[in-house]
Amino acid sequence: MSIRRIWLLVWKEFTQLRRDRSMIPLILVLPVIQLVMFGYVIGTDVKDLRTAILDQDGSPASHRVVEGFTSSGYFVTVATPSDEAGVRKALDGNVAQVAVIVPEGFADKVRRGQATRISVIVDGSDAKTASVAQGYAGSIVAALNAKLYPFPNARPGATTPAGVDARVRVLFNPTMRAVNTMVPALLAFILMMSTQNLMSQSIVKERERGTLEQLFVTPIGRAEYLIGKLLPYVGVAVIQVLVVFTVGTLWFKVPFSGSVAVLGLGLALFMITALGQGMLVSLMSRTRYQAQQAGTFLMVPSMMLSGFVFPLSSMPAVLIPLTYLIPLRYILVIVRSNFVKGSGFVALWPQFLAMIVFSVAIFGLGLTRFQKRLND
DSSP: OOHHHHHHHHHHHHHHHHHOTTHHHHHHHHHHHHHHHHHHHHTSOOOOEEEEEEESSOSHHHHHHHHHHHTTSSEEEEEOOSSHHHHHHHHHTTSOSEEEEEOTTHHHHHHTTOOEEEEEEEETTSHHHHHHHHHHHHHHHHHHHHHHOSSTTOSTTOOSOOSEEEEEEEESOTTOOHHHHHHHHHHHHHHHHHHHHHHHHHHHHHHHHTHHHHHTTSSOOHHHHHHHHHHHHHHHHHHHHHHHHHIIIIISOOOOOSOHHHHHHHHHHHHHHHHHHHHHHHHHOSSHHHHHHHHHHHHHHHHHHTTSSSOGGGSOTTTHHHHTTOHHHHHHHHHHIIIIIOOOHHHHHHHHHHHHHHIIIIIHHHHHHHHHHHHO
């Protein structure tokens, strides 16, 4: 064994890395991005849960209940519906994640020292957020009891302890099984990961082997090449979605309450976006290893900033604007809401609009740049 030969090989590898300018940012920047994402997102509590408040009593006592929730830092009022139908609409349309209902006559019962109750309704389409919101609500009501009932057993002849009873009800996913919300999310994530990676690797592989030039000396046109290149990956994506859907509903017993048309259209728009991302990655890469690293570079922000792994409510305010640039954020709302809630186009139109914009912009840019590369 020669130390000199080993050193020459090490020197050669570092020389190649130094000459490959596209690899240096990936090697240096990707670890920093991973550290920042995991450090901020994992280390932060869930806050600013979107809350609908229905105060049917309108008394100072009921205002104290509302203030107890909104001043805690965990709940932020986004809607004040006038009835329970409005509460259901806010939860159905993803406007609110939590609803607090203070019933009529609340103040009278508190004044008489009688037990009373409030209703806390949690959207169970995101099991992690629902579980956290349930715990927060219990803590806040316990603190309210100490303020509203300073002497809970001072009532003469009391047979039951006085206090506020928070009846927490979880809509859409009452058992709060995490798999009920994870399987729909995996439909989108697996679709993105496989379609983007396969598309980028395929194009780069042909560039490495020199088969691209050989194809163009045949009668095959550039448009025919593009269509022939895209269709197989569309077929692979459809098969993967069907497999995940079948295994999720039959093996994991995840209930499907939605519409195949809504789910299919959302995933189709997302697949077009993923294909566009794959083409863009292939244009930035000269080798398959570079394409793999570039794909990872895009995958980490998508995982961390979309709500796939961690709730968006747990993210610091400085990162929230970045989440609106992640296509996975919108398709996750579509698949989870359609799967668990049965939400349709009317409730999900903002997410569908965003997916249309992303699919046209990203796929259009990738297609334009790819055609330009072919023409060159």
